[in-house]
Amino acid sequence: MALSEFCSHFPLLCPRCRPSKPPHEFCGFVDIGGVDREVRVETPHFPRVEGMRISSDTCLQELVVSHMDQLLEAQKTSSTALEYLQKFQKVCSEAVRCDNRGREEGELQVELNESLVRCLLAHLEGLGWSRVQQVSPNFTSFTLQTRDAGERVHLLRVRVADGYPHEEPTVEADLPGGFEFNYEPSEGVAGVVRVWEARLASLQEFWDVMDQIDKVALVLDPPTPCRHHTFRRLLLGNQVNVQVTLSPQQPRHLPQCLLFGPSKRTRPITTRLTHTYEEWDAERSFVENLEHLLGESVVRECGGVEGVEQEVECPICYSLHFQGSLPDQPCEHCCTPFHAACLYDWLSSLPAARQSMNIITGECPYCSKNITCKIPV
Amino acid sequence: MYFPCSVMSGEEEKIIQQILEEFQVMAQRVKRLQKECQQLKESPPAGVTCWPEGDNLELFRAVLRGEEGTVYSGGIFHLEVEVPERYPFLPPKVRFLTKVYHPNIDSAGRICLDLLKMPPSGSWRPLHNISSVLTSVRLLLSSPNPDDPLMTDIAEEYQFQRPQYEATAKEWTAKFAQSDDPEDRQSS
Numbered sequence: 001m002a003l004s005e006f007c008s009h010f011p012l013l014c015p016r017c018r019p020s021k022p023p024h025e026f027c028g029f030v031d032i033g034g035v036d037r038e039v040r041v042e043t044p045h046f047p048r049v050e051g052m053r054i055s056s057d058t059c060l061q062e063l064v065v066s067h068m069d070q071l072l073e074a075q076k077t078s079s080t081a082l083e084y085l086q087k088f089q090k091v092c093s094e095a096v097r098c099d100n101r102g103r104e105e106g107e108l109q110v111e112l113n114e115s116l117v118r119c120l121l122a123h124l125e126g127l128g129w130s131r132v133q134q135v136s137p138n139f140t141s142f143t144l145q146t147r148d149a150g151e152r153v154h155l156l157r158v159r160v161a162d163g164y165p166h167e168e169p170t171v172e173a174d175l176p177g178g179f180e181f182n183y184e185p186s187e188g189v190a191g192v193v194r195v196w197e198a199r200l201a202s203l204q205e206f207w208d209v210m211d212q213i214d215k216v217a218l219v220l221d222p223p224t225p226c227r228h229h230t231f232r233r234l235l236l237g238n239q240v241n242v243q244v245t246l247s248p249q250q251p252r253h254l255p256q257c258l259l260f261g262p263s264k265r266t267r268p269i270t271t272r273l274t275h276t277y278e279e280w281d282a283e284r285s286f287v288e289n290l291e292h293l294l295g296e297s298v299v300r301e302c303g304g305v306e307g308v309e310q311e312v313e314c315p316i317c318y319s320l321h322f323q324g325s326l327p328d329q330p331c332e333h334c335c336t337p338f339h340a341a342c343l344y345d346w347l348s349s350l351p352a353a354r355q356s357m358n359i360i361t362g363e364c365p366y367c368s369k370n371i372t373c374k375i376p377v
Numbered sequence: 378m379y380f381p382c383s384v385m386s387g388e389e390e391k392i393i394q395q396i397l398e399e400f401q402v403m404a405q406r407v408k409r410l411q412k413e414c415q416q417l418k419e420s421p422p423a424g425v426t427c428w429p430e431g432d433n434l435e436l437f438r439a440v441l442r443g444e445e446g447t448v449y450s451g452g453i454f455h456l457e458v459e460v461p462e463r464y465p466f467l468p469p470k471v472r473f474l475t476k477v478y479h480p481n482i483d484s485a486g487r488i489c490l491d492l493l494k495m496p497p498s499g500s501w502r503p504l505h506n507i508s509s510v511l512t513s514v515r516l517l518l519s520s521p522n523p524d525d526p527l528m529t530d531i532a533e534e535y536q537f538q539r540p541q542y543e544a545t546a547k548e549w550t551a552k553f554a555q556s557d558d559p560e561d562r563q564s565s
Binding site for chain 1: 408413465466467503504
């Protein structure tokens, strides 16, 4: 109840939590004087106020700094997280209103770290402005972009601290296996970009193969493939699907294949695979190779998952993806696939189901024959 | 930079855990119900119209048209479908708003149908949905099940004095099941 009340007051704040734990953090926006401002709220003892911390962007922080005494007062008189955040909202709105008045009187002040900005401007200019996609207003973070040989656009997010270029910036790149580099302060961000572009160049073949798979075959998982994903879940039909994991270094070689589906249907394919895996031919296309090895045809891309939804989705929750997993729990008799979580929820509400260790046994909701399910963690 | 908060003590983690689990189940239920709504709109089952009442997907209203060639033919029957929080792990609660003369439907509109009950006594499964439930209710309307009656008098009449049952059922259909507004049944 506390959470739903909190969310109805602050609908733009999204709770974040580990499974079966109270929300330790909220991210999102709070309406401050008519403008949605980005905030992060830490709530280690939700819904109570203790230990609660609110962080926001620098603009808001600077405004509120002069009203710290009011916030201290608000924190003392609040008992719940909701109460404190509402008071925070009120104090900040008031501060913004005062500031707007001040601004009209011509007292606008923008505080920028001049030496940092000068250094960054020089470094970015050196990289070329065509590579710069976005810079934050206070110059502490920016996004760089580049096109690889295959005309794919890649982004590099960089956050710098006041100590830049001596202090290493934090970078995020969408690459398989993460992005590591040896930072050289004399080069600054240019050195990072050089390493990044070299990595991109070395991964061209990998992404060519991945793009080819996405173009030809119907991909069940990941729901939105990113450049760092090295696996694809492909539908073979007959309630069987295969997860292929490619090596970014040797994308044209035999991938790791993991079959999902009722064992009576996956077993023959696995047996076949043990005989045919040597026939993988790096000259053939990936999907052709896979079809040859498995002796099954891969369902082709036909405008998204919508077309085959009936076939692949879990008949309990009517969806393909639920809590990050696919319906990988098939009935061994009728072959209907379920999400383990959905099946467990149903079996555990039946008085006739038996539970031993971490296995629950009951009747398949579809064919009423025996079905077992591991209790999801 | 952080804004300060005082530190107190206490434990309410279990309650919060429950709230969060409910949240996840709710999201799953809403997603499924949205799909069901779409299916009810795009491909409704024969003789059934069903729509959500309000925005919260907790209550649905439905209209069944009595099957041709039965004593309920020509009747328009209003129903209420209540979707529990644990749906689809619990069956929906279905109730006639229109007065019906039927061995398995009582005067309050309650329906005796094993599909609407949980196992082991009932046969509800999460694979069923509002559409299949309403189809079964319409089927029950046409072919009563006197072996599992809710109204014993009507069940006996159905088994041993069929013409009398048929006459009353027809009369009730003509009298109560003709209106677009189920509230009319109260007036007679």
